[in-house]
Amino acid sequence: MAGEMVSIKGTREGLVILLDPSREFEDIKQYLQRKMDSSRGFFKGARFTVYQGHTAISVRQRQELENICRQYGLIPSPEVHWPPRRAKSAAPPLRPAAAGTGEPAGLIRRTLRSGQEINCRNHVIVAGDVHPGAVVNAGGNIIIMGVCAGSVHAGTDGNTRARIAALRLTPVRLAIAGVETPGDALPSGDGPQTASLSGRRIILTPLFPGQEACRQ
Incomplete structure (x- = not known):
């Protein structure tokens, strides 16, 4: 570890x-x-x-x-295993992440590649990377347990409190509640980061303590 x-x-x-x-x-x-x-x-x-x-x-x-x-x-959940099990068949593109009292979230159990697009009115969790050319649109937060290098839009219904988190944020396009910025306009940073709105600006902050914050 x-x-x-x-x-x-x-x-x-x-x-x-x-x-x-x-x-x-x-x-x-x-x-x-x-x-x-x-x-x-x-x-x-x-x-x-x-x-x-x-x-x-x-x-x-x-x-x-x-x-x-x-x-x-x-x-x-007893269904979560480590080391990960190899899949016997392709997983569904989008399914409920869990049943319970928490807010609904869609879980993508694979890496998204160029040409693939996910649209969800709730939160979205991607257990993999988002490659260039892939698109994720969510009414709530977007959590990527890998590298975000595609196009992502959180808060598509106008939710200005929506956020985007990834182990590494290098998107082609990033938007929150209609406020958009191209990826090359974002400050570079290492490690897990969160994108959120501050007024009409998108800011990046470290997901975990001990990292240096970046601002757009």
């Missing part, structure tokens, strides 16, 4: 919360709480599991970590 205490990976089934088994449990709990709080709302409705390699965690510890994630709308 490259020394990171808690990392989040996207799979075809959902999200995997990976824990560093060499760290103390209380430190892991605090770090997970901060990580969830810094990305508040982005993972809402997603299914997840907790994984700590070959080092087992107790039922109580697992429940404590799951409860932290539940506070932010994530839903524990």
Whole structure:
């Protein structure tokens, strides 16, 4: 896990919360709480599991970590596996991310390639990359568990609070609630980032603590 205490990976089934088994449990709990709080709302409705390699965690510890994630709308699921299982057949292009009390979200369980387009009136979670030439339009937030290099538009119904998050944001085109900017006009930045509106400007901020913020 490259020394990171808690990392989040996207799979075809959902999200995997990976824990560093060499760290103390209380430190892991605090770090997970901060990580969830810094990305508040982005993972809402997603299914997840907790994984700590070959080092087992107790039922109580697992429940404590799951409860932290539940506070932010994530839903524990036994259908999420790590390492990821190889698909036996093509997944549907769009399906509900989870059933529950959270806001509806569509889950794309694959990378989107040039010519593919997703349109959803709710939130969209992509467990993969968005290649140049691919398009994602959502009435709510867009979460990409990979590289965003295509065209993305969040808040298509005019929701100015919608946001776009990706492990790396290098889009051809990015828009929120009708406010649009070409990708080459966005400031460059490394690591996971969030795009949101500030007035009529799109700004980029780090998804997790410790990164330098960028502004359009």
